[in-house]
Amino acid sequence: MIRLRLPLAIAHRVLIDFFRDRRSRVVLMVTPGILIILGRYMYSTPAAFDRTGGLMLGVFPALSMFLTGSTALVHERREGTLEKVLTTPASRKDLVAGYVIAAVGASLAQAVVTVTLAYEVCQLTTQTPAWLIYLLTALCGIFGMSLGICASAVSKSEGEAEMFLPGAMVPQLLVSGVFWPVSRMDTWVHWLADFLPITALANTMTLARLHSYGGVSMVYSLIAMAGVIAISLTVAVRVVGIRAVTDL
Amino acid sequence: MISGKSLLIAGRVFKELRRDYRTMFLFILSPTFVLILLKGMMGHSPADFNHFGLITAGLFPTAPAFLFSAFALTQDHNHRTLEHLLTTPVSKLDVILGYVIAFVLPALVQIGLMLSVAFGLLGLQVAGKWWEVGLIAIVNCILGLAIGLMVKLFARNEFQLTKVLAMIGVPHLMISGFFRPPSLMVGWMAFLSHIAPWRYGVELLDQFQRHAWPTAAAWFNFGVIAFIVALLFTVSSVTVLNRRTA
Numbered sequence: 001m002i003r004l005r006l007p008l009a010i011a012h013r014v015l016i017d018f019f020r021d022r023r024s025r026v027v028l029m030v031t032p033g034i035l036i037i038l039g040r041y042m043y044s045t046p047a048a049f050d051r052t053g054g055l056m057l058g059v060f061p062a063l064s065m066f067l068t069g070s071t072a073l074v075h076e077r078r079e080g081t082l083e084k085v086l087t088t089p090a091s092r093k094d095l096v097a098g099y100v101i102a103a104v105g106a107s108l109a110q111a112v113v114t115v116t117l118a119y120e121v122c123q124l125t126t127q128t129p130a131w132l133i134y135l136l137t138a139l140c141g142i143f144g145m146s147l148g149i150c151a152s153a154v155s156k157s158e159g160e161a162e163m164f165l166p167g168a169m170v171p172q173l174l175v176s177g178v179f180w181p182v183s184r185m186d187t188w189v190h191w192l193a194d195f196l197p198i199t200a201l202a203n204t205m206t207l208a209r210l211h212s213y214g215g216v217s218m219v220y221s222l223i224a225m226a227g228v229i230a231i232s233l234t235v236a237v238r239v240v241g242i243r244a245v246t247d248l
Numbered sequence: 249m250i251s252g253k254s255l256l257i258a259g260r261v262f263k264e265l266r267r268d269y270r271t272m273f274l275f276i277l278s279p280t281f282v283l284i285l286l287k288g289m290m291g292h293s294p295a296d297f298n299h300f301g302l303i304t305a306g307l308f309p310t311a312p313a314f315l316f317s318a319f320a321l322t323q324d325h326n327h328r329t330l331e332h333l334l335t336t337p338v339s340k341l342d343v344i345l346g347y348v349i350a351f352v353l354p355a356l357v358q359i360g361l362m363l364s365v366a367f368g369l370l371g372l373q374v375a376g377k378w379w380e381v382g383l384i385a386i387v388n389c390i391l392g393l394a395i396g397l398m399v400k401l402f403a404r405n406e407f408q409l410t411k412v413l414a415m416i417g418v419p420h421l422m423i424s425g426f427f428r429p430p431s432l433m434v435g436w437m438a439f440l441s442h443i444a445p446w447r448y449g450v451e452l453l454d455q456f457q458r459h460a461w462p463t464a465a466a467w468f469n470f471g472v473i474a475f476i477v478a479l480l481f482t483v484s485s486v487t488v489l490n491r492r493t494a
Contacts, residue, residue: 023403023411031415038422041434067414075407158406159319160270165414166315167274171285179427180289189288 006090010098011105017076018068018106028068028110032060033117040122053124054209055178057137058201061110062144065103066169069148070161072099073240078158082240096237099149100142107141128208136208140201143225147197150232153240172198177206197232200224253338257346260329261320262353271316275354279308279362287370294373299457301372303426306384306453307446309359310392311417313351317396318413320347321488322406330489340485347397348390355389376456384456388449391473394480395445400488425450448472 019025039056043049076082085095115134118124126133151168155161175182175189176198182190193199203221207214266272283304290297324330333343359382366372374381399416403409421427423437424446430438441447452469455462462470 021408021411023408023415026415027411031418034419035422038419038437041437042422042428042432044432044434063418064414067410071407071410078407158410159268159323162315162319162406162410162413163270163274166278166311171282174282174285175289184290184292186288186291189285192288 003094006094007097007101010085010090010095011101014072014099014102015105017072018102024068027064028106029113032064032110032114035060036114036118037121040118040124046123046125049122050125050209051181052178053118053122054126054205055176055202057115057118057124057133058140058205059173059176059178059198061107061114061137061141062147062198062201063169063173064110065107065141065144066148066151067165068106069099069103069145070151070155070164071148071158073149073152073236074155074158074161092237092240095240096149096233100146100233103142103145103149104138107138107145110141111135111138126209127212128214129212132213133208136204139222139225140205143197143201143229146229146232146236149236153236172196175199176202178202197228200228251342251345254342254345254349257333257338257343258349258353261324261347261350264320264323265316265350265354272354275312275316276358276361278312279305279358280365282308283362283366283370283372297370298373301366301370302374302376302381302457303450303453305362305366305372306381306456307388307426307449309355309362309385310388310395310446310449312358313355313389313392314396314399314417315413317347317351317393318399318403318409319406321397321400322403322409325400326405334489340489343489344397344481344485348393351393352386352389355386359385359389374456375458375460377460380456380462381453384449384452387470387473388446391445391449391477394477394484397484397488398480401484420444420446423447429454445473445476448476 018028036053036056039052040046040049043052073082076085082095086092090098111134115130115137119130128136151164152161155164174180175185175193175196182193182202185193200221204214204218204225207218207221211218265275283301286300286304287297290300321330324333330343334340362385363378363382367378395416399409399412402416403412423430423433423441424444425433425441426446430441430447433441448469452466452473455466455469459466
């Protein structure tokens with residue numbers, strides 16, 4: 001039985017932190033929407049945009065949450081908040097759980113903005129009904145945040161955490177199929193893509209766009225996403241406290 | 249024009265960069281790595297690889313310069329190094345030149361490695377010469393540095409900087425014509441792309457796709473980039489490089 005009081009208190013504080021800075025607010029709420037609109041108008045017809053549009057709905061929220069998550073823990077360690085939280089009865093698990101709850105809240109809010117823009121302004125069409133797309137986009141946000149928290153837990157400074165963006169996320173973005181159809185890539189890139197977390201996300205969004213409710217294969221890619229989330233959170237729980245102590 | 253002072257500043261910034269091996273590693277290897285990935289993605293359509301490969305080779309070095317220069321300057325700010333520097337008899341031009349030299353030196357290694365892999369191993373084929381692409385890559389690296397220093401204007405610390413860099417970098421890349429040429433975009437976005445500095449980098453490179461020697465259009469785009477760099481450096485020298493104490 002997990003006690004929710006401590007994680008909820010932490011989540012409350014984290015959410016306030018997320019939304020306090022104007023730049024963070026923009027990254028969380030506005031940037032994915034802007035990117036999708038820019039993506040739409042790179043193409044002249046809504047139909048041409050559909051193929052990448054579905055993917056962007058998953059990838060951009062994930063990136064924005066990754067960015068938010070990857071600097072959050074490092075920032076807390078810098079400011080000393082992390083140390084203080086860990087001296088209270090809150091455990092490392094509570095801390096990460098708090099972050100996850102905050103991620104759920106932020107992702108849902110973000111998904112409302114992003115998906116509404118995609119349907120209303122960009123005229124995206126999907127086979128899966130809109131309510132499920134909202135949930136899937138939010139899940140992609142949580143997915144990005146989990147990877148971000150993991151990156152954050154193993155970084156010493158904001159600068160180091162930011163390196164994960166060009167170092168780990170941009171290559172993944174390239175092979176995710178947003179810019180170039182996966183089916184036309186070489187076999188070794190396919191093989192590489194099979195091991196990259198973002199493939200699970202890209203598959204989910206593509207299947208949801210093509211088939212009503214995604215079909216059986218979407219269940220598999222959802223399980224893969226859940227697996228990535230679980231692994232990165234486990235690593236984060238293991239590492240976050242240790243680094244905090246050695247930094248003293 | 250390059251004085252001993254700017255060389256000294258360059259030496260210090262370079263040492264700062266070199267100390268963090270992760271930064272150096274990413275800075276030097278990332279363009280090569282992305283090109284190899286691109287070859288894997290587009291191996292079945294050589295025409296597309298030649299197009300995107302050229303743009304990536306010439307423009308990608310701007311990205312690490314953009315990211316790392318902003319962080320380097322923020323650190324100098326936070327550690328008060330900049331304040332101390334500006335109390336000594338160095339001019340702001342010395343500081344800017346120092347940064348340029350510190351970033352262009354590792355960029356030479358980065359670009360050299362990238363070009364040998366691109367033209368040697370990956371079989372990139374363009375009408376322009378390899379050294380022309382290399383020179384453009386260096387120019388774009390300085391452009392990235394200029395944008396990076398300027399970005400410092402919108403962020404007080406590293407935490408804010410990470411957000412600002414992403415907010416500026418990614419949309420900028422999308423409207424610059426990196427993925428789809430502005431002529432294929434919807435009207436207002438094509439118009440918007442005129443204010444994106446990287447657009448001129450992309451167009452400059454595109455000229456060398458078909459022409460071996462710089463055309464009038466190439467010189468025009470180069471001129472625009474030089475103008476933007478000069479403008480950004482001037483703006484940063486009166487804003488970012490100001491002393492906060494009297």
